[in-house]
Amino acid sequence: MNYAQKQKEILDRLEALSWAGESPASSVPMSSDFETDSRLCLTFLSFLPTTIQETVSALVEELKALDPDQYFYLPESLHITIQNVRRIADPPTFTAVDIAAADRAFQETIAQNNLKPLRFQLSGLLLLPTSLAVTVYTEKTYGDFVIALRRNLIEHKIPDNKSYISDDIVFGNITIARFGSPPSIKLKERVAELKLSFSGVEYLAEDICLVTTSAVCHPDFTTVRQSYKLK
Secondary structure, eight states, rough: OOOOHHHHHHHHHHHHHHHOOOOOOOOOOOSSGGGGOOEEEEEEEEEOOHHHHHHHHHHHHHHHHHOSSSSEEOOOGGEEEEEEEEEEEESSOOOHHHHHHHHHHHHHHHHHHHHOOEEEEEEEEEEEEEEEEEEEEHHHHHHHHHHHHHHHHHTTTTTOOOOOOSSSSEEEEEEEEEEESSHHHHHHHHHHHHHOOOOEEEEEOOOOEEEOTTTTTTTGGOOEEEEEEEO
């Protein structure tokens, strides 16, 4: 079983357990007003390049028409989360000192692993009770890097405070919607179709950012604290 197959296995398990009422990983609860939600998190992410952003935004618009009461991400908010540092909270659970420590941990991990641009393969969708995402598959080198980064965050006394369904297999996703109520039947039916048909989109991420942002990465609440160019 290759790394992508292991990622798929974990994603299927996450979806099944979540709909069964279990909580296998940290998640953002439903909210009626994500647009003005001022809770902040500290995280490393990769904003989508224009061509990929356009592809995902077209998908967002199609699904938004099926359930317009949910919060669907703005094009400029679309991103792949690389590694969380601090979950959303108000007041935030991080300081300027923590941001500087996270920056050092990331730079050290890049140097230690000689990190090259990250290859991401977008394929399928992940529907959870409180959110919808495009699933992203990667090479094992990505997983190794993220695990090393988590260790360095601990060394710098700012460990990730999220929980995950697996500590060994790391996967990516592009959250495209967060829910304020259970998703509509029309949305769920279309997502079931797209799980099989939405695929083949790939890109190399050369730019990673350390940001403070809201649960939906809304531009009004997003500040890039540091950026990194992978070569």
